[in-house]
Amino acid sequence: MDPARMDIINIVSNAGPMVQFVLALLLFFSIASWTIMILKYRYIKKAFYESAIFIDFFWKSKDLSDAFNKAKQLKGSPIARIFRVGYMELRKLSPASGSTTAETSKAHGVEKGSLKARFAGIDNVKRALRRAINTETTRMTRMVPFLATTGNTTPFIGLFGTVWGIMNSFHGIGIKGSASLAVVAPGISEALIATAAGLAAAIPAVIAFNHFMHKIRIIESELQNFSADFLNIIERSIMK
Numbered sequence: 579m580d581p582a583r584m585d586i587i588n589i590v591s592n593a594g595p596m597v598q599f600v601l602a603l604l605l606f607f608s609i610a611s612w613t614i615m616i617l618k619y620r621y622i623k624k625a626f627y628e629s630a631i632f633i634d635f636f637w638k639s640k641d642l643s644d645a646f647n648k649a650k651q652l653k654g655s656p657i658a659r660i661f662r663v664g665y666m667e668l669r670k671l672s673p674a675s676g677s678t679t680a681e682t683s684k685a686h687g688v689e690k691g692s693l694k695a696r697f698a699g700i701d702n703v704k705r706a707l708r709r710a711i712n713t714e715t716t717r718m719t720r721m722v723p724f725l726a727t728t729g730n731t732t733p734f735i736g737l738f739g740t741v742w743g744i745m746n747s748f749h750g751i752g753i754k755g756s757a758s759l760a761v762v763a764p765g766i767s768e769a770l771i772a773t774a775a776g777l778a779a780a781i782p783a784v785i786a787f788n789h790f791m792h793k794i795r796i797i798e799s800e801l802q803n804f805s806a807d808f809l810n811i812i813e814r815s816i817m818k
Contacts, residue, residue, distance in 0.1 A: 736776015
């Protein structure tokens with residue numbers, strides 16, 4: 579085994595109970611953060627990929643029912659999910675029409691009823707889309723704040739371990755009455771391990787938090803844009 583690795587293991591195993599507790603706490607934060615990073619990376623990557631597929635299919639499709647069927651296949655796309663919500667709400671405006679065909683897609687399912695009733699139905703679609711966007715935003719940001727918590731707290735937890743280790747070192751100096759390197763070095767190295775562990779947990783978490791929040795803001799913007807475009811299509815069809 580690598581001697582340097584053996585030294586770290588010996589330092590940790592010979593550390594005091596408080597420093598070991600601090601290191602165990604930092605290990606928990608690090609494992610939890612890396613788990614969240616892996617899960618969110620896969621989730622957001624799939625969301626971008628499938629959303630791009632759905633948007634391309636949506637604008638090429640002449641029938642909303644075809645887009646709805648495609649949206650049901652793309653379960654990882656937030657845009658496909660809010661479209662499904664909006665489409666189901668839109669279907670309520672014309673319950674007599676079993677499916678949205680190419681002819682009824684020109685009216686987007688609102689070819690029946692008074693103009694006032696149609697616009698009232700549009701308000702329902704708007705509310706449904708707004709709720710769906712809020713739900714998707716909440717889903718995307720779930721667990722991400724833990725990364726910010728890790729980045730903000732673990733350096734201080736590590737610093738606490740360092741301060742405690744240095745206190746023990748000075749206590750040992752006072753007991754032995756000697757300030758030689760052999761007396762001071764073990765306690766100082768034990769203390770610095772806690773600081774290094776705190777930084778090792780914090781740095782990846784901060785980088786990942788900033789990266790994921792940037793990606794989430796992009797997806798949220800695309801959700802808003804798609805919702806606005808979808809509503810414009812419906813409103814234009816009503817005015818025809």
